[in-house]
Amino acid sequence: QAQLVESGGGLVQAGGSLRLSCVASTILFKLKPIAWYRQAPGKQREMVARITWDSNTNYADSVKGRFTISRDNAKNTMYLQMNSLKPEDTAVYSCNTFPSTVVWGQGTQVTVSS
Numbered sequence: 001q002a003q004l005v006e007s008g009g010g011l012v013q014a015g016g017s018l019r020l021s022c023v024a025s026t027i028l029f030k031l032k033p034i035a036w037y038r039q040a041p042g043k044q045r046e047m048v049a050r051i052t053w054d055s056n057t058n059y060a061d062s063v064k065g066r067f068t069i070s071r072d073n074a075k076n077t078m079y080l081q082m083n084s085l086k087p088e089d090t091a092v093y094s095c096n097t098f099p100s101t102v103v104w105g106q107g108t109q110v111t112v113s114s
Helices: 026-031
Strands: 004-007 010-013 018-024 034-039 046-051 057-059 067-072 077-082 091-097 108-113
Touching: 004 091, 018 034, 018 091, 018 108, 034 077, 046 067, 046 077, 057 067
Parallel strands: 010 108
Antiparallel strands: 004 018, 018 077, 034 046, 034 091, 046 057, 067 077, 091 108
């Protein structure tokens, strides 16, 4: 069964940094692009960044220049380095394939205080 587990969220002041991790099952990690998504209270889930098996990346305009997505294929792990965080980045961050095909996990909460 395909599975994704997110970690690394927390509470940080505006301007701070966090690094999120997503561990994926082997088959999922190798066959599909994987992405970070986020959902803020009262808003629709949106894609933040995605990465292919050979590390081609794409970012939402709102995070370009601040967030960096990467992956370690040997560890079946994807990362999201988030710098210069803003209060509007506050959301539950989740990982999934792109487009999403796996049942969503719990995600990891990121809260940025002003």
